[in-house]
Amino acid sequence: MPSTRTAALAAVLSSAASVVAAFTSPAVTSSATSKKSTTSIYSTVDPSVVTKKEYQDICGVDFDDRSMQDRLRKTSYLYPKHVEVIEDFEPLVNQMVDDILLETGEKAWQPQDYLPDLAADDWLQQTKDLREAAEGIPDEVFVVLVGDMVTEEALPTYQTLLNTFEGCDDPIGTTDSAWAKWSRGWTSEENRHGDLLNKYLYLTGKTDMRAIEVTIQHLITSGFNPGARKDPYRGFLYTSFQERATKVSHGNVGKVAKDYGAKDLQRICAKIAGDEGRHEKAYQSFCTEILKRDPDGLLMEFGDMMRGQIVMPAELMTDGKDAQLYENFSAVAQRLGVYTAIDYAEIIQHLVDHWKLGELTGLSPEAEKEQEYICRLPTRYKKLAERSMNKKKDDVVELNSFSWIFDRKA
Ligand SMILES: *[C@@H]1O[C@H](CO)[C@@H](O)[C@H](O)[C@H]1NC(C)=O
Ligand SMILES: [Fe+2]
Ligand SMILES: [Fe+2]
Numbered sequence: 001m002p003s004t005r006t007a008a009l010a011a012v013l014s015s016a017a018s019v020v021a022a023f024t025s026p027a028v029t030s031s032a033t034s035k036k037s038t039t040s041i042y043s044t045v046d047p048s049v050v051t052k053k054e055y056q057d058i059c060g061v062d063f064d065d066r067s068m069q070d071r072l073r074k075t076s077y078l079y080p081k082h083v084e085v086i087e088d089f090e091p092l093v094n095q096m097v098d099d100i101l102l103e104t105g106e107k108a109w110q111p112q113d114y115l116p117d118l119a120a121d122d123w124l125q126q127t128k129d130l131r132e133a134a135e136g137i138p139d140e141v142f143v144v145l146v147g148d149m150v151t152e153e154a155l156p157t158y159q160t161l162l163n164t165f166e167g168c169d170d171p172i173g174t175t176d177s178a179w180a181k182w183s184r185g186w187t188s189e190e191n192r193h194g195d196l197l198n199k200y201l202y203l204t205g206k207t208d209m210r211a212i213e214v215t216i217q218h219l220i221t222s223g224f225n226p227g228a229r230k231d232p233y234r235g236f237l238y239t240s241f242q243e244r245a246t247k248v249s250h251g252n253v254g255k256v257a258k259d260y261g262a263k264d265l266q267r268i269c270a271k272i273a274g275d276e277g278r279h280e281k282a283y284q285s286f287c288t289e290i291l292k293r294d295p296d297g298l299l300m301e302f303g304d305m306m307r308g309q310i311v312m313p314a315e316l317m318t319d320g321k322d323a324q325l326y327e328n329f330s331a332v333a334q335r336l337g338v339y340t341a342i343d344y345a346e347i348i349q350h351l352v353d354h355w356k357l358g359e360l361t362g363l364s365p366e367a368e369k370e371q372e373y374i375c376r377l378p379t380r381y382k383k384l385a386e387r388s389m390n391k392k393k394d395d396v397v398e399l400n401s402f403s404w405i406f407d408r409k410a
Contacts, residue, residue, distance in 0.1 A: 094178035109271060189275050207406075211319055253269045296364045
């Protein structure tokens with residue numbers, strides 16, 4: 001069975017290569033990848049002893065950065081025009097990556113800056129201080145914090161999605177385009193959020209970490225569909241909304257934490273909210289650039305997306321016990337005023353104002369209809385939100401138990 005043997009050999013070669021790569025310093029790997037298109041084989045075989053044909057017989061045809069982009073361009077875009085538009089402002093994206101939006105390396109904040117240093121002489125005191133402050137935080141705040149942390153911890157899902165947006169993807173994993181750099185840089189910043197909240201919660205000793213980890217694993221397994229359909233326009237509309245929503249939510253948890261005297265948690269939430277704020281600005285400016293080039297196109301997608309609700313990234317969360325975990329978590333968030341239907345309406349209002357959608361002129365008749373529809377939405381949503389929140393005020397608050405806090409009620 002020659003084909004099986006070839007496959008087995010290729011598997012051995014590639015796993016050997018990845019082991020080597022795992023022990024190679026990042027600087028070495030990145031300079032190697034930028035110079036050569038086929039790095040993997042050099043880790044195991046001396047390139048001077050194999051021919052290109054021998055290599056391709058074992059490993060198949062290899063793509064480098066350029067050839068992959070070229071083939072993608074020629075073959076498989078669903079939205080070639082949208083890709084053309086976002087590529088047109090790639091220089092601006094590059095500038096954002098470098099100067100404004102992303103802090104990297106030593107300069108960047110890291111979760112450890114906001115946590116007890118367990119390698120310090122007074123690690124025990126630092127940890128005791130954290131736990132003492134956490135004693136003052138009620139269970140319902142922990143439920144909201146856990147829900148937010150679980151949402152952040154499903155980052156693999158969001159990076160996967162970002163890479164489905166045509167034209168801003170990272171087809172080989174180290175692609176040198178501004179969009180691919182954005183995608184990796186954004187992920188590296190977001191990665192801090194789940195890390196920090198997870199470690200904080202672990203140290204408090206107030207939550208059932210295993211139940212939380214079960215929820216995270218379920219959520220990543222279930223995935224999430226924001227309705228972007230691989231379209232970068234829809235993708236950036238979604239992220240423009242969502243980053244603001246997370247900014248609001250983390251910011252409000254921080255305020256609640258302050259009310260209960262947990263200054264450390266307040267600082268943590270404020271730091272994370274700050275990141276969300278910078279990301280929000282970036283995604284909204286991407287849409288501003290699209291609007292300059294293709295206002296009809298963006299309005300058509302925005303209108304279509306707003307006819308459904310903007311779904312939240314963690315809507316498929318489950319702990320394997322509570323079939324309505326997401327709804328029950330959201331109810332607590334709404335009750336605490338951390339993220340409410342009013343916030344939803346206000347975010348749409350912000351987008352309409354920020355992009356000056358009402359002032360756009362020279363639109364196609366269809367886009368004009370969408371413009372009118374979108375501009376009226378915030379007021380309509382706000383009315384509905386107020387009505388439903390007023391009704392809720394009169395309801396008796398029904399507490400639910402959460403596995404995250406050892407089945408206590410909140
Ligand atoms: C979640 O909420 C629903 C509806 O209020 C309720 O039926 C269910 O029992 C709740 N789950 C838990 C675990 O309390
Ligand atoms: Fe985040
Ligand atoms: Fe974010």
